[in-house]
Amino acid sequence: MESHEGQFYDALAALYNDDWGTVYLDTARRLFAAHLQPHLTPNAHLLDLCCGTGQLAAALTADGYRVTGVDLSPGMLAHARINAPAANLVTGEMSTFALDDRFEAALCCFNSLNHARGVRHLIRTLLNVRQHLLPGGYFFADLVLAExxxxxxxxxxxxxxxxxxxxxxxxxxxxxxxxxxxxxxxxxxxxxxxxxxxxHVFSPKEVYEACASSGLRLESLSPIPGDPPTGRVLLLAQASQMLQP
Ligand SMILES: C[S@@+](CC[C@H](N)C(=O)[O-])C[C@H]1O[C@@H](n2cnc3c(N)ncnc32)[C@H](O)[C@@H]1O
The missing domain is CATH 2.20.25 (N-terminal domain of TfIIb)
Known part of the structure; x- marks a missing residue:
């Protein structure tokens, strides 16, 4: 059985919206407040990459941020349009989406970056994210490691x-x-x-190297505490102040 991730999430969008869409929300908001918010202006324009059913986008727009969400699955985005009506929501693939906007920060939450299909796809995705960041902008994501x-x-x-x-x-x-x-x-x-x-299950070394070759300076790759342990790490990286085209 081979299936495109978009088809998986389209088929399970209602279940995701009712069940999983809020599982990581409190953790994401807590980590956002502690690690990303201090770097942002109050009404910053944020990119929510792999925004899913939009619960995080809804919370961020309620906090006054401008949010553009990108996701591969039209089914997930249909729920996001109801949950986060103030967000701009766009169908797109993580390594190839192309927007005119440049963002103060991009977020990619709840195992979404693990959808990169291998190291080369991860690098293409990080390069694409970097190209959508303002100089000095931040990338904030979580990743699940082997454990x-x-x-x-x-x-x-x-x-x-x-x-x-x-x-x-x-x-x-x-x-x-x-x-x-x-x-x-x-x-x-x-x-x-x-x-x-x-x-895809990336090693910390692969993540370090992918950030380095995408022009993102990794600030931290630190375990996110959980009970039971999640094996999830927080990735915070910054685009250089002098962005290449
Ligand atoms: C686990 S869900 C996380 C959704 C949301 N970030 C959250 O916190 O609930 C993963 C999301 O990534 C999207 N996705 C998977 N592969 C993708 C890709 N290659 N490009 C863009 N989105 C993708 C899926 O459609 C799904 O909505």
């Missing part, structure tokens, strides 16, 4: 959804640095839908 996948990606889960259920099989392949989620959506009166999502 996080080892801890939480070998399991199955069945979740009730409106009119049916969704079964998910999570699988981590350490040798290939990949993690998968195979989801089967069974809704009454509808054909069964099977979709796959893949994440």
């Amino acid at each position: 996080g996948y080892a801890h939480s990606w070998n399991r199955t889960a069945t979740v009730d959804v409106l009119g049916g259920e969704c079964q998910m099989v999570f699988r981590y392949e350490p040798r290939r640095q990949r993690a998968y989620c195979d989801a089967t959506l069974r809704l009454e009166g509808q054909p069964q839908v099977q979709v796959r999502m893949r994440q």
